[in-house]
Amino acid sequence: MSLRVQRIQGLTHTLNSAFPIWPGFAPIQVTNVRSFEKDGFFANVWQAPEHHGTHVDAPLHFGKGAWSADQIPDETLVCPAVVIHVHERAAGDPDTQVTVEDLRAWERQHGRIPEGAAVLMHSGWEERARDITAFRNMDGTGTMHFPGFSKEAAEFLLKERSINGIGVDTLSLDHGASKDFAVHFSVLPANKWGIENLANLAKIPPAGATLFVGLPKVQGASGGTARILAVW
Template sequence: MCAPHVMEQKDPDAQLSVDDILAYEKQYGRLPKGAFVAMHSGWESRWQDPKAFLNQDASGTLHFPGFSPEAAEFLVREREIVGIGVDTLSLDSGPSKDFKTHVTVLGAGKYGLENLANLAQVPPSGALIFVGGPKHKNASGGPVRAVAVW
């Protein structure tokens, strides 16, 4: 499990970029085969306040960080990841209308986890993630229990 950081305090619509991934790799080494890449934005601090967590503007657009479509494409084409995760409501940033990150990651047979908690406690490199969940018949997703150990 690898956990690059993107800081939502500066821009709630921040997107984890290919440059962020490359900077992470410069510091911690290339993402290993089979890596799960978790984006820690600090958004989980808003969990207890639903309005702040959704961060919806007057027009109804949501604002929160996510993976950029380019980063998703890079991860599935250039790195042998198993999936990605975020501490926000969606793999895509809040204003997304086309959900390219979802399409890219899930379309490549990888998995995505949303609303991950306590990513600040997970080291940036070297943790293992265990993901368990029930079968979701005729559903596009559902709840899981994700536990990181290091």
């Protein structure tokens, strides 16, 4: 892969304890343990779940025996970025999903999805990220409502195309109302990774960018908070 970089765009939210997280999990806590005044240098200790903020789901997260974060091949973490825009639908239908037709429409305009691509859903949901209630969009029954990939789209990408992973700007690869996590159970056990809570997808081109996934190499991890960059 040969890169001539003109633009670099960060796709990562700043992480703090107020950032929305999946119900039932505690957010990151940062504790200062060394200070300039007392110790001459500065250091913190983090206590955090693997799946908070902009983060990667390693295949192990839903695939027993699949790759943990440290086992994901480095070469799969640098790949072509394909951006699928569903933000106009999502504005009126929070349960909208990326469909096979969305993928085919992208291909009609830009050509076949590149081998080893990361296919990224842009729903505009990042605009809600400072409000955990709006980001989760939970109804009175406790069901969340936000966009994600459809099972059919995920299976198309796995069976008909050759991808490295998928990503979303919401809390989950599956749409919020999903009860079976069909997309997670399709994509991750196939040793493909997912990225959740992406930012700034509207600022990168739908085709032609390269994604860099800065995933910590923690042994046995099911994922981890990551720094994601797009360059083109």
